[in-house]
Every structure is written in C-alpha cells, then in structure tokens.
Amino acid sequence: MSLRRVFIANRGEIAVRVIRACHALGLEAVLGVSTADRDSLGAQLADRAVCLGPARPGDSYLSVAAVVQAAIGTGCDALHPGYGFLAERADLVRACEQNGIAFVGPTAESIEAMGNKLVARNLAREAGVPILAGSDHVATPQAAEALVDQLGLPLMLKASAGGGGRGMRIVREPGDIRSAFDSASAEARDAFDDSTLYAERYLEGARHVEIQVVGDGQGRIVHLGERDCSVQRRHQKLVEEAPSPALDERLRSAMAESAVRLAERVHYRGAGTVEFIFDPLREDFSFLEMNTRIQVEHPVTEMVCGVDLVAEQLKIAGGAPLSIVQDGVRTDGHAIEFRINAEDPHRNFAPSPGRITAWEMPEGGGIRVDTHCYEGTFVPPFYDSLLAKLIVWGSTRDKALERSERALDAFVVDGVSTTIPFHQALLRETDFRAARVTTRWVEEHYREGALA
Amino acid sequence: MNNLSRDDVDEILRLIDNSGYVEMRLELDDIKIHVRKQNDGFVPNGSGEAQSKSDPPAQAERPASESTETQVKKPSPSPSPAAAADAVPEGMVAVRAPMLGSFYRSPTPDEPPFVEVGDRVEPGQDVGLIEVMKLFNSVKSDYAGKVVEIRAENGGMVEYDEPLMLIQAEQQ
Numbered sequence: 001m002s003l004r005r006v007f008i009a010n011r012g013e014i015a016v017r018v019i020r021a022c023h024a025l026g027l028e029a030v031l032g033v034s035t036a037d038r039d040s041l042g043a044q045l046a047d048r049a050v051c052l053g054p055a056r057p058g059d060s061y062l063s064v065a066a067v068v069q070a071a072i073g074t075g076c077d078a079l080h081p082g083y084g085f086l087a088e089r090a091d092l093v094r095a096c097e098q099n100g101i102a103f104v105g106p107t108a109e110s111i112e113a114m115g116n117k118l119v120a121r122n123l124a125r126e127a128g129v130p131i132l133a134g135s136d137h138v139a140t141p142q143a144a145e146a147l148v149d150q151l152g153l154p155l156m157l158k159a160s161a162g163g164g165g166r167g168m169r170i171v172r173e174p175g176d177i178r179s180a181f182d183s184a185s186a187e188a189r190d191a192f193d194d195s196t197l198y199a200e201r202y203l204e205g206a207r208h209v210e211i212q213v214v215g216d217g218q219g220r221i222v223h224l225g226e227r228d229c230s231v232q233r234r235h236q237k238l239v240e241e242a243p244s245p246a247l248d249e250r251l252r253s254a255m256a257e258s259a260v261r262l263a264e265r266v267h268y269r270g271a272g273t274v275e276f277i278f279d280p281l282r283e284d285f286s287f288l289e290m291n292t293r294i295q296v297e298h299p300v301t302e303m304v305c306g307v308d309l310v311a312e313q314l315k316i317a318g319g320a321p322l323s324i325v326q327d328g329v330r331t332d333g334h335a336i337e338f339r340i341n342a343e344d345p346h347r348n349f350a351p352s353p354g355r356i357t358a359w360e361m362p363e364g365g366g367i368r369v370d371t372h373c374y375e376g377t378f379v380p381p382f383y384d385s386l387l388a389k390l391i392v393w394g395s396t397r398d399k400a401l402e403r404s405e406r407a408l409d410a411f412v413v414d415g416v417s418t419t420i421p422f423h424q425a426l427l428r429e430t431d432f433r434a435a436r437v438t439t440r441w442v443e444e445h446y447r448e449g450a451l452a
Numbered sequence: 453m454n455n456l457s458r459d460d461v462d463e464i465l466r467l468i469d470n471s472g473y474v475e476m477r478l479e480l481d482d483i484k485i486h487v488r489k490q491n492d493g494f495v496p497n498g499s500g501e502a503q504s505k506s507d508p509p510a511q512a513e514r515p516a517s518e519s520t521e522t523q524v525k526k527p528s529p530s531p532s533p534a535a536a537a538d539a540v541p542e543g544m545v546a547v548r549a550p551m552l553g554s555f556y557r558s559p560t561p562d563e564p565p566f567v568e569v570g571d572r573v574e575p576g577q578d579v580g581l582i583e584v585m586k587l588f589n590s591v592k593s594d595y596a597g598k599v600v601e602i603r604a605e606n607g608g609m610v611e612y613d614e615p616l617m618l619i620q621a622e623q624q
Contacts, residue, residue: 035613051611052552059551060612065585066552073554073609095585 003027003078003102003318007071008046009092010082011061012386014294015042016372018080021310030074032067034060036380041372050074055382061085068095078317080104080310084384087293088115088163104317106269106292107217113266114290118160118198124287127265129258132277132286134200144181147199148174154204157181159188160196163289165235167191170202203279205438208232208288209244210275211259212301214312216322217269223256224305224324225331227273227297231426233349233442238419239426240297241336242304245397245435246280255285262290271298271313296339299370299391303335334397336404340371340388342379344417345425346448353381357415362407366393366400379416387418401427425450538615545595546615553584555591555604555616565606571599573619580604580616597621 005028008018015031019042022029031046036055043049050070053060060066062085071079079101081087090108097103105111114120118137125131133151137160138144147155148171157180159167167188169180181197189195207230215221228244229237243252259274273295275288298309307324315323343349359375371388373379379387392407394400408424426432429450431441540546549555557565557580567579573593580591597619604616 050552050609051613053612065587066612069554069584070552070609070611073552 003314005030005074005076005078006104006314007032007067007074007076007079007101008042008082009061009067009079009086010084011037011040011042011383013370013372013389014082015040016045017370018082018310019045021308021314024308025311025314027314030071030076032061032070036382041374041377048074055380057085057382064089064092064095067092068099068101071096071101072099076101078102078104078314080314081293083293083296088291090115102317104270104313106272110266110268111292114292116160117158117162117289118196120289121198121287123265124262127261129262129287130285132200132203135198138181138197138199141178141181144177144199148177151199151201154202155199156202157184157197157199159184159192159194160198161192161194162188167197168235203277205279205281207244207246207278207280208275208439209247209255209278209285210273211256212298212309213259213263213268213272213274214309214316214322214324215263215268215270215272216316217267219264219267220322221260221263221268222322222324222326222329223260224301224307224329226252226255227300229297230437230439231432231442232439237297238339238442239336239423240300241334241397242300243331243334246278251283251285258287262287270316271309296386296389297337299368299389300335300337303368303391303393304331304333305329306332333393333395334400335391335393336400338390338404338408338423339386339419340390340411340413341385341419342387342416343385343419345419345422345451346417349419351381351385352417353379354416355379356413358412360410360412361388362390362410366403367391367407368393387413387416401433421451540615540618543620544600544618545597545621547579547591547593547595547617547619549582549604549610549612549614549616550591551582551584551589552612553582553589553610555606555608555610556581556583557602557606567599567617569599569602573597573599582610591616593619595619595621
C-alpha cells in the first residue's frame with residue numbers, strides 16, 4: 001500500500017513540519033483546523049484545510065469523530081496525529097482502522113499498553129529493562145503508608161493513567177503520605193478519569209535521558225541514540241540536546257539496548273521514545289515511560305543522525321520496510337533545541353498570547369527553526385504556548401553552545417513575551433555549560449534576577 | 453438461529469425498505485448483514501470505504517515549498533480555504549453548520565427535504581441533518597424568513613461553521 005493523501009490532526013509547528021514532510025514525499029496534505037487557526041501557516045501550506053470545529057480543543061482538535069469524519073470526507077488514506085491532542089488515543093487508531101485509514105503511529109494495543117504506566121512498568125521489567133524500586137497498584141492511604149517503610153523516602157506517587165506531570169506527588173516526610181495520596185488520586189481522577197496510583201522510589205538529582213526508536217511493526221527495531229531533556233520546569237521540557245553530555249559510551253549503549261528490548265517486546269510500529277531517569281552519581285538508569293508518538297524534541301536527533309523521522313513515520317505507515325539499519329546509524333556532532341514559548345520568564349512563565357508584531361529568525365549553517373509563526377501571527381489563548389523550536393548544531397557541544405548564543409541574540413520577537421531571555425540566561429549558567437543540571441534545577445536554582 | 457434462508461433475507465430487506473432507517477447492521481453468531489439504502493442523490497458518507505476513494509482530489513495549488521527546513525517564507529495573507537466560500541450577501545443571513553460532517557437535506561431518503569428554496573422557516577425549525585460517524589444531528593434555523601439559496605450539497609461533507617443555506621430574514 002502506498003499513501004496518496006494524508007490528514008493532519010494537529011496545529012502549530014508540528015502541523016507545518018508534517019505538511020512539509022508530506023510534500024517532500026510527494027503526498028498531498030489536508031489539515032484539520034479550528035476556527036482560531038483558519039489563517040494559520042499550516043492552513044496556507046496544506047493542499048486543503050477543513051474547519052473541524054470551534055476554537056475550544058474539545059470540539060475540534062480533541063474530537064475523534066470530527067477528525068475521522070474530516071479525513072474520510074476529504075478522501076485521505078492516512079492520518080498523522082502529531083504530538084499532544086489525539087496522538088496517544090487508542091480509540092482514534094481504531095476509528096481510523098475501521099474506516100480504511102492508515103494511522104501514522106503504533107497500534108492501538110501499543111498505545112494502551114504504554115499509556116497505562118503500571119502495565120508499561122511491568123512490560124519493561126519483563127523485557128529486562130531496569131526499573132525503579134516501586135509498587136503495584138496502591139489502593140488505599142494505608143497501603144501507601146506501608147510503602148514508606150518498604151521503599152524508603154523520598155518516594156513518588158504516580159497516576160497509572162498519568163502524563164504531563166499530573167497526578168504526581170513527591171513524598172519526603174512520612175506524615176505527608178496520606179495527603180499526597182488523597183490529592184494525587186483526586187487529581188488523577190479529574191484529569192484522566194482514573195484514580196489508580198502506584199509508587200516508585202524518587203531519585204533526587206537525576207537527569208532525564210530518552211532513546212529514540214523506530215520500528216517496522218514486525219519486530220525490527222532501530223534506535224537513533226539519546227536525547228537529554230534535563231532542563232525542565234514543572235515537568236515541562238525547555239531545552240533538549242543530543243547526545244547527552246552526561247553519558248559515557250557504556251551507559252549510552254546499555255540504555256539504547258534496553259529501549260530496543262522494550263520496543264521489540266511490543267512489536268513497536270513507527271517512531272517512539274523510551275524515557276529514562278539517569279542518576280549521574282550512581283551512574284545508573286531506570287525506565288520512566290514510553291511515548292508512542294513523535295516527540296516535540298525529535299529535531300535534535302534528526303540533526304545529529306541525518307534522518308527525517310516524520311518522513312520515516314509516513315513511509316512505515318504506507319507499509320514500507322525501515323529505510324534505516326542499525327549499522328548505518330551514525331551520529332555527528334551535537335545539537336541543542338530551545339523551545340521558544342509565548343511565556344514571560346520575568347513573570348513566572350505566565351502565558352503571553354497575542355499578536356506577534358515583529359518576528360526575525362536567526363539564519364545560517366547549523367541553525368534550524370521549526371515554527372508556524374511569522375510577523376502578524378495571532379497566538380490564540382486556547383492552545384499550548386510553543387511558538388518555535390530553535391535547533392542549533394555544532395561539531396562539538398561547545399561549538400553548538402557558542403552558536404546558540406548568537407542564534408538566540410538574533411531571534412527577535414515582539415508583541416508577545418517569549419522564553420528567549422530564559423535561554424540566554426541559561427547559556428550563562430556554569431551548571432548548564434558543565435552539564436550539571438538536574439530535572440529540578442530550574443525550580444531550585446533558576447532566578448528571575450539571572451535574566452538580562 | 454444457524455441458517456438464514458433466502459426468505460429470511462427477503463423479509464429483512466422488506467423490513468428495512470419500509471422503515472424510516474437508512475442503514476441496518478445485523479449480527480447473529482457468525483452471520484453479518486449490512487443493508488444500506490441508496491436512493492437518488494442520497495449517499496450516506498462516512499461508512500463506505502469505496503466511496504471515500506473516489507472523492508474529488510484535495511484542492512490543488514499549493515504554495516511553492518521552501519528549499520530548506522530552516523526557513524519559513526512569510527506567506528501572503530490570502531484567505532484560508534476554509535473561509536473562502538463564507539461570503540454572505542448583504543441583507544441575508546446564513547444557517548451555518550454546527551459541526552463538521554455529512555449534510556443531508558431530508559430526514560430519510562424517502563422523504564421530501566426539510567426545506568426547499570422559497571419556503572418560509574421559523575426559528576428553531578429543522579432544516580437539515582449532519583451525520584458525524586453515524587450519529588445524526590439536526591440543523592435548525594436561528595431565523596425567521598424565506599430560504600433563498602441552499603448551498604450545501606446533499607450527502608456532501610460540510611465544515612464547521614460553513615454556510616449551508618441563505619435566508620432572507622424578516623425584520624423582527
């Protein structure tokens with residue numbers, strides 16, 4: 001089966017990214033938009049844009065019925081979900097299959113297995129992937145209290161249906177376990193309609209490192225190395241880089257082999273990411289979760305590996321075998337991605353929607369910008385705040401950092417506040433330059449006074 | 453019930469034919485029957501794979517794509533395809549699609565359309581149906597007045613907020 005026309009069920013920079021990948025492969029691209037995105041760059045670049053519904057995501061980008069009906073009505077033979085929105089919804093995959101539309105992503109079963117963090121944790125253990133000391137389902141506050149003795153403190157209560165940092169509580173004091181249990185399960189019930197919790201030992205001072213994998217759905221898996229996403233704020237990634245400055249070759253290949261084993265176990269199809277928590281002091285890593293979609297930060301992998309991951313996704317969805325073999329994967333140099341969000345770092349990263357009145361992007365060798373913005377773009381308040389991803393490549397990390405400073409200085413945005421000043425300040429921090437940041441670093445050490 | 457005779461099938465067809473339903477699915481153990489009525493012009497969208505393949509091609513004419521990923525050319529602020537057919541002549545009001553889906557002018561293929569050009573409609577009156585993944589939703593007029601144009605094609609896909617029909621509104 002070869003594809004002809006792809007429906008894109010997303011917005012923003014990833015919609016533009018997927019449209020370009022479609023056109024590069026000679027495929028037509030149809031974009032579903034909300035009323036707020038009718039004039040978006042994606043709507044202009046797509047061969048056709050159809051209005052799914054009103055601005056509120058629940059009636060447009062999050063409506064499986066509207067998205068699938070639109071894909072059928074426009075004669076699409078494949079559907080790319082991007083990231084976020086419906087990207088990890090098994091019911092979308094099934095609705096596509098029932099209507100003869102190829103879903104650009106894994107099977108519904110893979111999404112369900114990895115979407116349930118407890119199931120994923122057990123699959124990882126069975127595949128021989130290191131996991132943190134932890135529990136099965138914790139049903140009552142009493143059971144949670146018993147875990148304090150069993151696992152020790154600190155520990156983390158996590159929602160089994162969780163994601164995006166919701167339904168998670170770190171417990172440091174024995175007296176806090178009951179209230180943490182109650183608030184985490186209530187939050188999980190509200191956010192995911194499932195209050196199931198489990199517990200894991202919590203690692204202080206850890207880094208977040210993840211492995212990109214690609215599978216053909218027949219059990220063949222290729223990995224494309226790691227990304228280090230330790231610069232986070234409240235579990236939201238701000239900066240990602242490849243390769244990780246914290247791993248040596250032995251750890252790098254051990255982590256990659258673990259990720260491949262897990263992906264093999266579910267006969268993974270398409271692009272996916274296995275996330276690990278890495279303890280730099282003990283030099284060991286443990287499984288966190290697997291994301292069954294293309295990630296925001298996929299460009300840093302593309303920059304060092306020379307692979308077009310979205311094109312690869314589309315080819316796999318069309319039934320083609322993997323075009324990459326493990327021995328052919330070579331990484332070259334270092335790439336760093338900075339997320340340019342419409343948020344004000346001087347005001348505790350408050351969202352800053354509005355009209356972009358000036359927009360000048362850096363250019364030059366080793367610089368890539370993935371964006372849907374230009375001068376005059378209106379940033380609606382209904383969606384996430386990502387305006388652009390600045391990806392900078394250098395032959396070494398130091399050269400990439402040096403080039404990043406110049407690129408950020410040349411990036412001019414007016415009309416909305418952005419995270420550019422945060423990134424400029426970050427580049428001046430010796431902790432970041434020396435790769436000593438942990439996932440809690442921004443919250444614990446970053447001060448607004450450091451901003452220029 | 454393991455065997456299904458020709459008479460049984462005929463009886464089932466008669467039942468669906470005389471009913472107000474457009475489509476029926478019947479599953480008995482390993483027997484599956486799927487019956488769908490297709491009268492002139494009334495082609496339910498959304499469940500037929502063969503049909504989606506023969507749809508008209510997506511709108512052609514894409515802007516010249518950039519040579520590299522690193523640059524985004526400033527696009528000209530042309531109206532998006534979704535907004536192109538939106539113009540409503542002065543003095544008229546539009547009944548717009550409350551959701552994306554397949555638009556139908558009559559309650560069932562055997563029945564006459566809810567409204568024809570020239571008919572007078574009242575606020576709250578049903579003027580069409582929109583099917584989204586086999587669920588039918590009624591489209592109501594918000595206005596009192598005379599239907600002067602029906603823009604949406606029977607059985608075709610309509611986008612959210614697309615003008616379905618124009619009404620010469622009466623002064624309230």
